[in-house]
Structures are given as C-alpha cells and as structure tokens.
Amino acid sequence: MTSIPMEYYLVLSGFMFSVGIVGVLIRRNAIVVFMSIELMLNSANLTLVTFSSYLGNVTGQVFVFFVMTVAAAEAAVGLAIIIAIFRNKLTVDIDKINIFKW
Amino acid sequence: MNITEIIVVSLIKIVLVIVMILVAVIFLVYFERRISAWIQYRIGPNRVGWKGILQTTADVMKLLLKEDIVPSASNKTLHTLAPIIALFVAFSTYAVIPFGPDVTIFGYQVKLMVADVNIGVLYVLALTSLGVYGITFAGYSSGSKYSLLGGIRSSAQMISYEVSMGFSVAGVLLLSESLNPQKIVLAQSGWMWNAILQPIGFITFVVSAFAETNRLPFDLPEAEPELVGGYHTEYSSMKFAGFFLAEYANMIIASAMITTLYLGGWQIPYIDKLGLGVTLTTLLQVGAFFLKVIFLLFFFIWVRWSIPRFRYDQLMSLGWKVMFPLSIINIIWVACLIMIFNL
Amino acid sequence: MSLYDIIFYLFAAITILSGFIVVTSKNIVYSAFSLLFTFFGVAGIYVLLGADFIAIVQILVYVGGILILLLFGVMLTNKITNVDIRTGTIHVLPGAVAVGVLMGLLLSAMVWTEWKTQPSETPVTTTVTLGRLLITDYILIFELLGILLLIALIGAASIARREQE
Numbered sequence: 001m002t003s004i005p006m007e008y009y010l011v012l013s014g015f016m017f018s019v020g021i022v023g024v025l026i027r028r029n030a031i032v033v034f035m036s037i038e039l040m041l042n043s044a045n046l047t048l049v050t051f052s053s054y055l056g057n058v059t060g061q062v063f064v065f066f067v068m069t070v071a072a073a074e075a076a077v078g079l080a081i082i083i084a085i086f087r088n089k090l091t092v093d094i095d096k097i098n099i100f101k102w
Numbered sequence: 103m104n105i106t107e108i109i110v111v112s113l114i115k116i117v118l119v120i121v122m123i124l125v126a127v128i129f130l131v132y133f134e135r136r137i138s139a140w141i142q143y144r145i146g147p148n149r150v151g152w153k154g155i156l157q158t159t160a161d162v163m164k165l166l167l168k169e170d171i172v173p174s175a176s177n178k179t180l181h182t183l184a185p186i187i188a189l190f191v192a193f194s195t196y197a198v199i200p201f202g203p204d205v206t207i208f209g210y211q212v213k214l215m216v217a218d219v220n221i222g223v224l225y226v227l228a229l230t231s232l233g234v235y236g237i238t239f240a241g242y243s244s245g246s247k248y249s250l251l252g253g254i255r256s257s258a259q260m261i262s263y264e265v266s267m268g269f270s271v272a273g274v275l276l277l278s279e280s281l282n283p284q285k286i287v288l289a290q291s292g293w294m295w296n297a298i299l300q301p302i303g304f305i306t307f308v309v310s311a312f313a314e315t316n317r318l319p320f321d322l323p324e325a326e327p328e329l330v331g332g333y334h335t336e337y338s339s340m341k342f343a344g345f346f347l348a349e350y351a352n353m354i355i356a357s358a359m360i361t362t363l364y365l366g367g368w369q370i371p372y373i374d375k376l377g378l379g380v381t382l383t384t385l386l387q388v389g390a391f392f393l394k395v396i397f398l399l400f401f402f403i404w405v406r407w408s409i410p411r412f413r414y415d416q417l418m419s420l421g422w423k424v425m426f427p428l429s430i431i432n433i434i435w436v437a438c439l440i441m442i443f444n445l
Numbered sequence: 446m447s448l449y450d451i452i453f454y455l456f457a458a459i460t461i462l463s464g465f466i467v468v469t470s471k472n473i474v475y476s477a478f479s480l481l482f483t484f485f486g487v488a489g490i491y492v493l494l495g496a497d498f499i500a501i502v503q504i505l506v507y508v509g510g511i512l513i514l515l516l517f518g519v520m521l522t523n524k525i526t527n528v529d530i531r532t533g534t535i536h537v538l539p540g541a542v543a544v545g546v547l548m549g550l551l552l553s554a555m556v557w558t559e560w561k562t563q564p565s566e567t568p569v570t571t572t573v574t575l576g577r578l579l580i581t582d583y584i585l586i587f588e589l590l591g592i593l594l595l596i597a598l599i600g601a602a603s604i605a606r607r608e609q610e
Contacts (some may be wrong), residue, residue, distance in 0.1 A: 004453050006562060009490070010555040012457050016464055016483075018548040021488050023468035025540035030517050032556055033481050035467050038511060042487050043502075053494040054562045058574045065575070068506045069590045073597035075511040079518045080601035086522040087607075095535075159558060180474065221572060224501040233510025235481070238516055242474065254520060264509070415493060 002060050009050040016043035030092040034075070041071050107210075115216045119196050119230060127350040131158045134403050141407045162343065164432045170339040175245030184342030185337070188236030192351035193321040195229045198222035199358045200284045200369050202388040214368075214388065216285065222283040223271060226359060229328055230314060234260045236348070237333045244336035252332025255322050255414060262421040263313035267401070269429035270307040273436040274299050274363050287367030297364040299439065303432035306425050313421065316349065318406040357398035365394050453493055473519050477512060484508050498572045556577030 016039055021037025045064045052060025086092050132147070132155060146357025147154035202214035219225050232297055234257045241253015256368040274296050275281060278289035289295055313320040320331075334345045359365055368391035373383055412420065470476045484507045491500035547548035579587050 004450060006560055007556050008453070008457075009494070011552055012460065012490070012493060014460055014548060014551045014555055016487075017551065017610070018544050019464040021458065021510065021547065022544050024542060026535060026537050026543065027468065028535055029473060031473060031522065032467075032476055034515060034518075035476055038463055038574065042483070042507070043520070045499075046487055046490065049491055049494050049496050049499060051560075053496060053543075055564050058480060058571055060579060061496050061575055062578050064496075064499050065502065065579070066583075066586060066590060068502060069462055069594060072506055072510055073593055075514050076597050076601040077604070079514050080605035082518055083521055084447070089554050092522045166474075174507070177474070201466060221501055223496055224505065228501050228504040228509060231513075233507070234513055238513070239478075242516075242520065250520070254517075261510075261513060389536070 006050060006054045010047060011041040013046040013050070016040075016046065028093050028095050030085075030094050030097075031079075033094065034078060034082075039072065040041075041067060111210070111212065112216065116206075118419065119216055123193065123196060123351050123354060124347075126354055127347055128162075128435060129160045130255065130350050130354065130399060131161070133399075137400065137403045137408055141404070152187075165339055165343040165346075167291055168339040170341065171336075173245055175335065175338045177243040177245070180239045180243035181336075182341070184240035185341045185348070186236075187239065188233065188348035189344050189351075191229050191233045191236065192348040192355065195226055195355045196358070197281050198225050199355070199362055200216050200287055200367060201358075201391045203384060205384055211282070218284060219282070221281040223275065223286070223363075227268060227271065231260075231264055233314070233352070236345075240337070240345070241333040244333075246336050248330045248332050252335070256316065256333060258322065259316075259322060259417060259421075262418060263310040263425070266306050266421065266429045267310035267423040268312065269426070270303040270310065270432060273303040273429075273432045274402060275438060276433070276436045283362050283367075284400045285363055287369060291364040291369060292371050295366040300432055300436050302428055306429040306432065307364065308360060309420075309425055311360060312405070313401070313417070315352045315356050315402075317353065317402055319409040319411050320412065321392060322417055353399060353402055354395065357395045357402070359390060360398055361394040365398075367391060402420045449493070453490070456486045456489040456493070459483075460490070474516075477516050477519060480512060480515075481508060484512065498575055526572055 020036045020038075020040035020043065023039065024033050027033055027036065045067055048060045048064050048067070052058060052064075082092055085097055089097060091097070135157065136146045136154070138144075147157040150156040150160045172178060197216040198219050200213070200215040202209060202211050206212070210432055237256045237260075238253050241249045241256070243249075244250070274286060277296065277299065278286040280286060280289070316322075337345060349359040370387060370390045373386065378386070460483050463479040463486065466479035467476045467483060470479065484503060488500045488503045491497075491503060
C-alpha cells in the first residue's frame, strides 16, 4: 500500500503523546492542560487508525469514532467545570484550586 | 489521464472558479445595492460607468488606497491572519460543488467540479465550521470590546445553527444514499427535488444558511447600530475588503449548496425527453445551475429588506427551540417516506 | 523519495512542531491556534492512511467543536483588558526527564515489537463499511454514546449556569 513502514506512524503518535504529557506536567493553566489532554487523545486515535489501516480492518476506526465522542463530552463538561471554578475563585491556575470548599 | 494532466486540468478549474467567484462578487455587490434601492424606491448608485455598473470597482480602489490601521492594543499576527482564514474558507468550499454533468472536451473526460470528493458534503460542513475561526480571531485580536462581543456572539450563533444545518443535510443523505455532491444531484432526477420531497428540511437548511452567512435577519455579529460593526470594527483597507469579499463569496456558496442539495443542482426536469443534442443539453444544464443560484442570491437580498433584524435571544431560541426540532422531524419524515414508498 | 513520503513527513512535521508550540507557548491564544494545526496535521495523516471519513470527522469534531469550546473557555476565564494572556511553566526539568524516560520506553516498545500486518489495498472510501459496523455490531455502544452525549449536554449546562436566587 505505502512505502512508509508502520513504525513511523507509531513513532509519530508516541512523540505526540509525550508532548501531551509534558504539557500536563509543566503547565498550570487548566485550559492548556485540557489542550494537552486533547493531544494525547489524538495520538491514541492515530495509533488506532494506523493499526486499522495496516491490518485492513475498519473496526479500529469505529473505536476512533467512539473516542472522539467521549472527547467531545469531556470537553463540554470539563469546560463547564473550569468556568464554574473561575466564577468562584477568579483563577484557572490548577495549583491554586486546592481546597474542598469555600 | 496521467498525473501531470490531472494537475494541469485541476489548476485550470481552480483558476476558473476563483475568477468566476471574484467577478460574481463584484456584480453581486452592485446588484445588491441596485435591488435594495429598487425595493426602497430610491435610485441607488448610478454615476460610475453605465448605470453605475463600475461602482464596486471604484469602492475596491478606494479600499485598496486607504491606510491599513492596526490598533495598538491588538495582536498583530492574529489580526492579519483572521481575514486570510475567512477568505481561505470561503474559496475552498467551492471545490466540491458540481455545476454540470461530466463533459468531454478535446477527448478528455472532464468533471465540472474542482474535486470529486466522495464525502463532499461533510467537507463543506467541516469547512463551514472553520469559518467561525476567522470571526472569532478577528473579534479577539482587535483588542476592543465591541469586536470581542461581536466575535463571541457570532461564534455562538454559527455553532448553534451548524447543528440544525447538519441535521437537515442528514435528510438529503438518507434519500440519496451518498455523501458525494454529484450523486446527490443525480438522485434528484425529474421532479424528485429534495425541496419538494422534504420541505421542512429545505426551510431549516435555508434559515441555517442565512444564519451561517451572517446575513439579515441574522446579521447579529456585525449589527451596525448596536455593535458599531461587530468583529470587523477595527479593520480597515485591504483587510476589511477581505472580510467583505468573504461574506459575499459565502453567500454565493450558500446559494450553490442549497441548489445542489435541494433544488436538483444542474438538472432540468425531463430535458432528455426533448431530444436535444448532447452539447446543447449540457449547456442548458450549466445555465440552469447558474440561474438557480442567481435566483437564490436575489432571494437573499429580498429577505434582507423584508424582515427586520432578530434580537439575540430570539435568534438563539429560534435556533434551538424551533429549527433544531424541525430538522429532527424532517429526518423522521424522510425515513417514513423511504419506508412507505421504497424510494 | 516518492510524493507520498514527502506528504507524510510534511504532515508529521506540522503535527509535532505545532504540538510543541501548544505546550510551550506562554500565550494561551497562540496555544489554541497551533492546536488547530495539530488537528489538521493529524487529519492529513488519517487521509494518508486511507481513513477519509475519520479525517473529516476529526476536523468537524475537534476543530469545529472542541477547539471552539476551548477558545470560549479562554475568553471567558480571562479579564479582557489586554490581548496578551500569559501563563508560566513549572517543574520543567523534572517533567522533561520523566517524560523522556517514558518516551524512550514507549518508542522502544513500538519499534521493537513485531507487529502483525496484513498487506491490503487502500479502500476507496470507508464510509459505507464504517456505517454498517456502527449500526450492526456496535449498535449498543453507539446508542450508549448518544445517551452519554445527552448527559454531558445537560450536565455542562447545569454546571455552567449561574445560580438563580
């Protein structure tokens, strides 16, 4: 099918996943952490599509579809929570969101 | 055809389509002003050229020669990028719209569309959702609260109406069993136009198209009297011309999409019964496509001067409480049609 | 090097570079903007892998939905007096070391495993097969996801809504 070996795609998704983890670890803004999580979800999707394509089986893409749905639901609820927190604490720095009640 | 020929033919088609849209926009602006004047019993622009036909050219020259002002509070990169995104989206949508049947020119089989994409309808929906970025970035990067309010309003409006737009398209897809625009056109042969088979879906799609192109009565993002001009308050010169061009190009694309999905595209009912030659039939069909598009453009302008602007809450509740349920009812209606008549 | 290879490297470069900018940029709006390019790069690679439907859904859902939501989040959680929204980074060195180790493990596992592959023709379009699978074998999960989305919608609206006295 292609001249590019499957490992290249996997390495690419590995890189993306690592970049996402770096983002979650070093950034303190909740929205940037969110973006990094989206990066990690994307790299997982990329792996699934790669396997699906190289095995000639579309089932892998069905799972990508499911992952995207869950990601959309997660983004909606997550942002609602972030906005609710911002309304009460006037910050989205996740190190400052450290008490149970106020 | 080998790869070089494909590239050459595609390039020719791309250039043709872009030139066509640019010329169409220039005349559309002129006709909008003339028709508005006619509806309001005024005279309208009539000084530059014969009956004022060069008015738009003069306006473009004026915009080109003006100073390009970038507000000091703005984010320069995004401020420049926003009109480029808007233009890019407006022009690339046209790639999948078929304006005629396959023709043979100099021995080549040529498709009268830039790219025959299997999932063309989804491509259009995806690009429409990209259009929000131009407006959001424009509103955000200007560093002005009027721009920002216009930007936020417009993204909320476009996202809301995208939903009912997608659901109305689903009805079309159920009947044509394909996501390919050319096949959707072919599925509407004879009188089986989707506008007749699923009138509810047609209405919701047209209303959503008005909201997506930010035309009156839904032009809340730029409402001149309330938001000073909305997201492009801080734009001048060439960048403003970019937004202006994109808005009119979007109008043409919305008309072309409505034609393709609901009004039978380039088809003329029962033209093959007349026994005209192949060349004449093709020419008539391409002409029919452009006539339908021109009628819809006139409809856009007509509505602008007939219905007053909605308030923002009315707009949102119309989108979510009326259009969205109606588009779902349309899907059920189409499913019933398919079950009863085995279409 | 064929055209196909060049396109792959191009998209891979776009994806990785813009991913880095997402994580390292001090300005959140730049992060969001480069995330746009990451999503596009990934969509391009999906097309290369013959998954056209997933590619377009990627653009529809991620670019047209999730990223717009994130931009809304950025605009609503900052006082809009200044367009420059800056946030810092912390623990860069320990974070980088930990991730470096993890990435080494991940990549070595990916490269050294003997993956089972099956040479197959790229299908012209996956839409039909995908649709069939979704409403036959995976119908239960499909419907559950619909319910999940409904719950998320109601939940998000009730959380973000202002308390009314």
